[in-house]
Amino acid sequence: MSDEFDDIQAIFFEECTEGLTTAEQGLSAMQGGDVSAEVIAGVFRAVHSIKGGAGAFGHADLTAFAHKFENVLDEVRGGKIPPSPGVVKVMLSAFDVLSDHVECAKGLAPRPADQAALDALEQVLANKGADDGAPAANSAATVAPVAAEPPAAAGEADEFGFVPMAVSLDDFDAPAAPAAVDGAWIVTFKPSRAALANAGEPLLIIRELETLGAEIIGVDTGTVPSLRDLDPEDAYFTWTLRLPAELPESDITDCFDFVAPDSVVEVRRDAVAAAPVAEVAPAPAAAPAEDDFGFVPVTAGVEDLAAEMQRVVEQIAAASPPIGSVETPAIAPKAGAGDAQQTIRVDLGKLDLLLNLVGELVIRNSILADRLSPADRQRVELPELARLTRQIQDNVMSLRAQPIKQAFSRVPRMLRDLSVETGKQINLETIGETTEVDKGVIEKIGDPLTHMIRNAADHGLESAEERIAAGKSPEGTIKLSAEQRGARIFVRVQDNGRGINRERVKAKAIEKGIISADAQLSNEEIDQLICAPGFSTAETISNISGRGVGMDVVRSNVEALGGRVEIHSVPGEGTTFTMILPLTLAILDGMIVRLAGQRFVLPLAHVLETVQPEIGQVKRTSPDSEVIDMRGEYVPVKRATEIFGLNDDRQVEDSLVVIVESEGSGKVGLVVDTIDDRREVVIKSLDQNLHPIRGLGGATILGDGSIALILDIEALVASTNRYTPKGLAA
Amino acid sequence: MSKLILTVDDSASMRMLLKTSLTAQGFRIESANDGQHGLERMHEVKPDLLITDINMPKMDGFELIEAVRQVNEFRGTPILVLSTEFSDEKKARARSAGATGWITKPFEATKLGAAIRRVCP
Numbered sequence: 041m042s043d044e045f046d047d048i049q050a051i052f053f054e055e056c057t058e059g060l061t062t063a064e065q066g067l068s069a070m071q072g073g074d075v076s077a078e079v080i081a082g083v084f085r086a087v088h089s090i091k092g093g094a095g096a097f098g099h100a101d102l103t104a105f106a107h108k109f110e111n112v113l114d115e116v117r118g119g120k121i122p123p124s125p126g127v128v129k130v131m132l133s134a135f136d137v138l139s140d141h142v143e144c145a146k147g148l149a150p151r152p153a154d155q156a157a158l159d160a161l162e163q164v165l166a167n168k169g170a171d172d173g174a175p176a177a178n179s180a181a182t183v184a185p186v187a188a189e190p191p192a193a194a195g196e197a198d199e200f201g202f203v204p205m206a207v208s209l210d211d212f213d214a215p216a217a218p219a220a221v222d223g224a225w226i227v228t229f230k231p232s233r234a235a236l237a238n239a240g241e242p243l244l245i246i247r248e249l250e251t252l253g254a255e256i257i258g259v260d261t262g263t264v265p266s267l268r269d270l271d272p273e274d275a276y277f278t279w280t281l282r283l284p285a286e287l288p289e290s291d292i293t294d295c296f297d298f299v300a301p302d303s304v305v306e307v308r309r310d311a312v313a314a315a316p317v318a319e320v321a322p323a324p325a326a327a328p329a330e331d332d333f334g335f336v337p338v339t340a341g342v343e344d345l346a347a348e349m350q351r352v353v354e355q356i357a358a359a360s361p362p363i364g365s366v367e368t369p370a371i372a373p374k375a376g377a378g379d380a381q382q383t384i385r386v387d388l389g390k391l392d393l394l395l396n397l398v399g400e401l402v403i404r405n406s407i408l409a410d411r412l413s414p415a416d417r418q419r420v421e422l423p424e425l426a427r428l429t430r431q432i433q434d435n436v437m438s439l440r441a442q443p444i445k446q447a448f449s450r451v452p453r454m455l456r457d458l459s460v461e462t463g464k465q466i467n468l469e470t471i472g473e474t475t476e477v478d479k480g481v482i483e484k485i486g487d488p489l490t491h492m493i494r495n496a497a498d499h500g501l502e503s504a505e506e507r508i509a510a511g512k513s514p515e516g517t518i519k520l521s522a523e524q525r526g527a528r529i530f531v532r533v534q535d536n537g538r539g540i541n542r543e544r545v546k547a548k549a550i551e552k553g554i555i556s557a558d559a560q561l562s563n564e565e566i567d568q569l570i571c572a573p574g575f576s577t578a579e580t581i582s583n584i585s586g587r588g589v590g591m592d593v594v595r596s597n598v599e600a601l602g603g604r605v606e607i608h609s610v611p612g613e614g615t616t617f618t619m620i621l622p623l624t625l626a627i628l629d630g631m632i633v634r635l636a637g638q639r640f641v642l643p644l645a646h647v648l649e650t651v652q653p654e655i656g657q658v659k660r661t662s663p664d665s666e667v668i669d670m671r672g673e674y675v676p677v678k679r680a681t682e683i684f685g686l687n688d689d690r691q692v693e694d695s696l697v698v699i700v701e702s703e704g705s706g707k708v709g710l711v712v713d714t715i716d717d718r719r720e721v722v723i724k725s726l727d728q729n730l731h732p733i734r735g736l737g738g739a740t741i742l743g744d745g746s747i748a749l750i751l752d753i754e755a756l757v758a759s760t761n762r763y764t765p766k767g768l769a770a
Numbered sequence: 771m772s773k774l775i776l777t778v779d780d781s782a783s784m785r786m787l788l789k790t791s792l793t794a795q796g797f798r799i800e801s802a803n804d805g806q807h808g809l810e811r812m813h814e815v816k817p818d819l820l821i822t823d824i825n826m827p828k829m830d831g832f833e834l835i836e837a838v839r840q841v842n843e844f845r846g847t848p849i850l851v852l853s854t855e856f857s858d859e860k861k862a863r864a865r866s867a868g869a870t871g872w873i874t875k876p877f878e879a880t881k882l883g884a885a886i887r888r889v890c891p
Contacts, residue, residue: 044790045790048783048786048787048790049783051782051783051786052781052783052784055781055782055783084825085825085826085827088825088854088855089780089781089825091854092781092784092823092853092854092875092876093781093783093784094876095854095875095876096783096784096787096875096876096877097783097876098876103876107854110854234865237868238849238865238868238869238870240848240870240871240889241848241889244888244889245888248887248888294884295888298850298870298871298872298885298888298889
């Protein structure tokens with residue numbers, strides 16, 4: 041049971057995550073001016089569900105906080121509190137605290153300090169949102185007791201329903217309660233027509249009272265009309281029962297939980313026997329509406345009356361359609377009509393193993409293709425096998441894929457906090473949240489992403505005054521985007537701030553001994569210095585990005601994932617950090633090319649066209665650079681053999697130039713010896729087995745069992761000719 | 771034959787929690803994930819008792835109760851509302867829609883069982 045409980049709780053936490061995302065999107069929309077009923081209801085429902093589940097799983101703090109938050113949302117939903125910017129702001133802060141409470145419930149964080157947020161919510165409730173202003177500090181006293189109690193407090197039970205969790209403490213607290221045991225309980229009960237209409241069966245209540253030791257001491261049948269006038273859907277009897285004196289009153293009132301408000305229920309001590317203590321007997325606190333019908337208990341001829349009642353009941357039953365729940369036949373449910381979306385939770389390790397096995401299957405497939413003659417391939421239906429294998433691979437991959445939204449979801453909150461800490465106004469734009477990325481990647485980009493965002497907010501964006509002085513809008517913008525290109529994921533953090541101050545970066549690098557004083561560096565190389573170990577441009581260590589973690593850690597984290605970080609900065613216009621990450625293991629459409637006789641895989645997604653250069657088509661423009669004339673357009677040419685330091689004395693006219701398109705450098709021609717084949721290859725990461733090498737995106741096993749390295753086009757074409765030493769030595 | 775209960779809640783964890791705790795008490799449980807789905811399932815499974823949440827997408831609990839009560843066959847089926855809401859106004863609304871009773875979340879399994887037996891022995 042407890043394992044099962046844990047499993048269900050894990051699902052609840054997943055729902056919390058979804059709910060928080062919904063709530064945050066809704067609140068952001070409200071902040072942006074969309075205060076439609078739909079948006080508000082969505083936020084309400086999300087918080088409401090979190091509260092409900094939290095209660096069920098015993099997270100009292102989370103429940104209490106969500107409850108207060110929900111109260112405000114309910115008022116906003118009901119139009120009693122206007123969703124003014126001030127109110128939305130309070131709700132956004134409350135949302136942040138709610139997220140913290142969820143983390144705390146998961147056991148991942150300490151209990152958050154929620155008093156300020158509670159006060160602010162209380163303030164909004166008290167003022168009906170009239171005053172957008174700051175929360176009053178002195179409201180703490182009124183808030184605390186409410187927050188400390190679960191919402192289902194005893195006092196909130198009303199005539200309609202009842203709160204099962206609530207136990208009336210009156211019975212225990214009242215000093216005279218033990219003495220009252222002398223007098224038996226007398227209960228008067230007259231069910232209403234409404235009770236029957238809502239399928240509340242009075243006999244069930246009588247029976248339950250009987251199990252508590254009740255005996256029927258009176259049934260008033262005086263109001264039963266003649267059979268002709270009898271309405272089978274109405275109730276006509278009034279019962280009087282006597283219950284043992286030692287029963288707690290709540291045991292009796294509990295039985296009337298679901299009695300309709302217009303029914304008559306009276307619970308009292310037998311006046312005669314309890315006379316000495318009558319004045320201190322506890323009041324029937326939770327008893328439903330007590331209209332005085334002036335009923336006089338009948339104490340004589342009980343047996344006869346009961347028998348008569350039974351007869352009348354039988355008459356009624358015979359005269360009326362079977363509406364009682366007791367008679368409703370239970371029909372077996374149809375099979376296969378279960379919930380539309382069922383999910384199971386699977387150990388990630390099992391998925392990894394499956395993925396690896398499928399990778400092997402793909403490789404065996406291509407080995408088979410290589411070894412069979414074309415006729416044999418058809419005979420064993422190899423293409424069909426290949427197609428199935430590919431489908432299995434795609435499906436296994438998709439099992440691990442998750443929208444990157446999960447990694448992005450922390451950002452809005454982080455920016456709100458940063459906004460408060462820095463005093464800067466920061467807008468967030470998010471693009472491509474639905475891009476699906478392997479779960480492992482999502483988990484690992486969290487920290488680098490956090491640092492890049494902090495960096496952008498702290499160093500990248502200027503203060504409002506500076507921005508105005510520079511002729512910009514006072515609000516800075518951070519754009520967060522994700523997209524998949526082939527086998528790589530691009531995650532960008534772009535700010536429209538001041539850009540990298542290259543003078544200062546260089547000075548700092550010299551001061552820290554990272555570069556020599558007379559180093560000649562290009563702008564790009566200066567920008568890269570930010571990622572050098574031990575580099576920090578902050579004059580004073582701020583508490584935002586100066587937490588002992590620098591961009592060097594970001595870079596090493598990303599490189600550990602087999603990715604890289606690119607920095608692009610324009611002074612005065614802003615900086616873009618791009619994390620280029622691989623899918624951990626994927627099929628890649630590749631072109632098998634030869635470089636100095638060795639086979640490499642070139643990702644087909646980058647290839648535009650292939651050219652057999654004629655004499656004079658490739659021209660050397662300087663000792664270090666060549667271009668190819670493509671119908672009048674000059675495209676730079678790179679020799680991969682040079683970059684990798686491979687020995688190659690082949691003439692360019694004997695080679696092929698593959699025109700590839702790269703993100704950073706646009707069109708570039710890559711010189712290769714020949715093209716061998718085109719095929720799907722399984723990427724095996726190098727960094728897991730070796731270490732990351734710039735210019736290489738991984739390795740694969742070809743059909744003949746030999747290994748080919750996969751070229752990382754972006755890194756290859758972005759590298760300058762004299763970049764080699766660092767890249768290969770890394 | 772043990773009693774068959776249809777639980778309607780948009781939260782998967784709540785549905786599972788209800789199923790686990792009520793199955794352990796000898797009830798048979800079917801579930802639906804919103805009001806609209808719940809109404810369909812009512813006709814399919816014809817339960818002895820309907821337990822529904824209030825705040826749900828597509829069709830909320832109030833609408834579900836009204837719709838169920840309009841079906842002659844279900845006029846006598848007890849309906850319990852299981853909700854985190856507890857305002858008098860909401861309870862009165864549920865009552866007038868035709869709900870038999872109201873249980874406030876969070877629930878304690880044994881008390882929930884007792885409450886169920888109160889309307890559906």
